[in-house]
Amino acid sequence: MTANDADIGPDLTPDNMLCFAIYSANHAFSRVYKPLLKDLGLTFPQFLVMAALWVEDGQNVGAIGEKLCLESSTLTPLLKRLEALGYVTRNRDPDDERQVRVNLTVDAKKLRKKSLAIPGCLLAASGMTGKDYMALQRNVARLRDALLESAANPP
Amino acid sequence: MTANDADIGPDLTPDNMLCFAIYSANHAFSRVYKPLLKDLGLTFPQFLVMAALWVEDGQNVGAIGEKLCLESSTLTPLLKRLEALGYVTRNRDPDDERQVRVNLTVDAKKLRKKSLAIPGCLLAASGMTGKDYMALQRNVARLRDALLESAANPP
DNA sequence: CGATATTATATCGTACACGATATTATCGCG
DNA sequence: CGCGATAATATCGTGTACGATATAATATCG
Numbered sequence: 606m607t608a609n610d611a612d613i614g615p616d617l618t619p620d621n622m623l624c625f626a627i628y629s630a631n632h633a634f635s636r637v638y639k640p641l642l643k644d645l646g647l648t649f650p651q652f653l654v655m656a657a658l659w660v661e662d663g664q665n666v667g668a669i670g671e672k673l674c675l676e677s678s679t680l681t682p683l684l685k686r687l688e689a690l691g692y693v694t695r696n697r698d699p700d701d702e703r704q705v706r707v708n709l710t711v712d713a714k715k716l717r718k719k720s721l722a723i724p725g726c727l728l729a730a731s732g733m734t735g736k737d738y739m740a741l742q743r744n745v746a747r748l749r750d751a752l753l754e755s756a757a758n759p760p
Numbered sequence: 761m762t763a764n765d766a767d768i769g770p771d772l773t774p775d776n777m778l779c780f781a782i783y784s785a786n787h788a789f790s791r792v793y794k795p796l797l798k799d800l801g802l803t804f805p806q807f808l809v810m811a812a813l814w815v816e817d818g819q820n821v822g823a824i825g826e827k828l829c830l831e832s833s834t835l836t837p838l839l840k841r842l843e844a845l846g847y848v849t850r851n852r853d854p855d856d857e858r859q860v861r862v863n864l865t866v867d868a869k870k871l872r873k874k875s876l877a878i879p880g881c882l883l884a885a886s887g888m889t890g891k892d893y894m895a896l897q898r899n900v901a902r903l904r905d906a907l908l909e910s911a912a913n914p915p
Numbered sequence: 916c917g918a919t920a921t922t923a924t925a926t927c928g929t930a931c932a933c934g935a936t937a938t939t940a941t942c943g944c945g
Numbered sequence: 946c947g948c949g950a951t952a953a954t955a956t957c958g959t960g961t962a963c964g965a966t967a968t969a970a971t972a973t974c975g
Contacts, residue, residue, distance in 0.1 A: 617811045617875060619827060623893055624789040624882060625808060626900040629829045631786040632932080633907035634779045639933095640914065650961060653780060656772050666924060672774060674784045677924050679962050686960080703923040703970045720772060727779060730910035731903055738778055741903065744896055745781040748886055752788035755885035759795065787962080794963095805931060821954060832954050834932050841930080858940045858953040921972070930962085937956070943949090 627745070637730045641723055645716055651687055652720075654680070658693065658709050659717050665704040674753075692716065782900070792885045796878055800871055806842055807875075809835070813848065813864050814872050820859040829908075847871065 619625040638649045647655065657672050658664065664672075666680050684707060687693045692713040698704040728738055774780040793804045802810065812827050813819065819827075821835050839862060842848045847868040853859040883893055 616879060617872070618815050619808055619811050620901070621894075621897070622811070622879065622882075623886070623897040623900070624793070624804075625811075625828075626897050626904060627782055627785050627789060628804075628808070630782050630900050630904035630907065632829050633904045633911065634782060635933090636911040637907050638779070639911075648960065649779075649783075653774055653783070656774050656777070656780075660773050667922090673780075674787050675961095676963060678926075678964080681925055683961075697924095701923085701971070705924065717772070724771060724777065727777075730907055731778070732906035732910070733903065739776075741899055742776065742778040742781050745778070745785050745900070746775070748888070748896065749781060749785035749788045751887035752785065752792050752885055755887070756788065756791040756794075790962090803930065822952090830931095831933060833934080833956075836955055838931075852954095856941070856953085860954065916975100918975090919973080922970080924968085924970105926967070927965085929964095932961080933959090935957085938954085940951100940953080942951070945947095 623748075634727075637727065638723075641726055645719065646690055650675075650679075651683060654683060654687065655692065655709075655713065655716065655720075658707060658713070662709050663706050665698065665706055667704070669707065778903075789882075792882065793878075796881055800874065801845055805830075805834075806838060809838060809842065810847065810864075810868065810871065810875075813862060813868070817864050818861050820853065820861055822859070824862065 616622075635649050638652065642649065642652055645652070653673055654669060657669050666677055666684065670676060670680055684693060684695055684705075688695055692710055694708045694710060695705050696708070698706050728735060731738055733741070771777075790804050793807065797804065797807055800807070808828055809824060812824050821832055821839065825831060825835050839848060839850055839860075843850055847865055849863045849865060850860050851863070853861050883890060886893055888896070
């Protein structure tokens with residue numbers, strides 16, 4: 606390992622690895638979210654599921670999983686917890702009994718109003734301008750899509 | 761919700777949230793890593809611990825946790841698995857019996873050589889140039905540090 | 916129309932990940 | 946020296962996460 610090896614590409618030092626930056630930023634987001642979600646009684650993944658349902662109510666488990674990149678083995682227990690909290694209902698679709706429709710409750714709609722302040726808190730915690738924040742969002746989303754594409758079609 | 765609400769700042773749509781981009785990119789990295797680590801018998805977090813030890817052997821649990829932002833409740837079982845795999849040894853420091861020194865085995869050093877190709881695979885999977893890749897790494901690391909700072913000193 | 920394939924969820928086993936707490940070792944101060 | 950405070954690791958309970966598999970409903974094709 607010579608002094609300028611770091612210049613020629615990624616190495617095995619966590620601090621130089623993009624995957625570690627993403628991994629640790631994910632944990633850091635969870636940590637910032639924790640007190641904000643405490644009042645709502647939600648975890649961060651539960652909040653993401655609620656956010657997906659606020660965009661479109663009445664999705665089935667598969668649609669939510671597709672949007673959030675999660676499997677039914679993760680979502681089924683999580684949705685049962687949201688149901689126990691009184692934020693969603695889970696019902697088999699009468700037209701196709703294989704599917705489970707997830708619907709928001711009245712409480713969930715109240716929750717949405719309380720959550721509207723959260724994105725601003727996150728932006729503030731990032732110390733970034735809105736412009737840089739959204740640009741980074743797009744770059745990371747593009748990276749994610751390229752990685753998923755590569756994982757699905759291994760070289 | 762009007763058509764240009766997206767222009768005035770972050771909202772509650774997962775696809776517009778930086779936290780979701782990071783969250784899903786983290787999962788995507790795991791997915792790309794899985795086949796690469798399969799041969800080595802490691803999970804992604806285990807690989808990160810190995811990488812931290814390749815930078816500096818003989819660290820104690822706390823030092824590893826500080827570098828990777830992980831608690832002893834996560835690391836202790838993980839390190840026991842790495843020990844069972846024959847990649848590390850765990851020994852109480854004779855000078856301070858509270859600390860557990862984690863040392864690499866001979867196998868771990870062979871593993872390092874086999875791992876040197878991995879960062880290049882990740883870069884290729886990202887579809888990015890090395891320059892952009894490293895720039896994104898720095899931006900995400902900066903974001904993480906700002907979030908951790910904010911979590912530690914809430915506004 | 917009925918056997919087979921496919922699809923949608925659910926369940927199970929393993930592995931993170933954290934907060935709260937327990938345990939043991941060291942330190943500091945009288 | 947001894948005793949309370951502090952520090953390092955481990956343990957426990959809860960909640961993700963995934964791959965493999967199970968189960969049940971629908972679709973397909975002869």
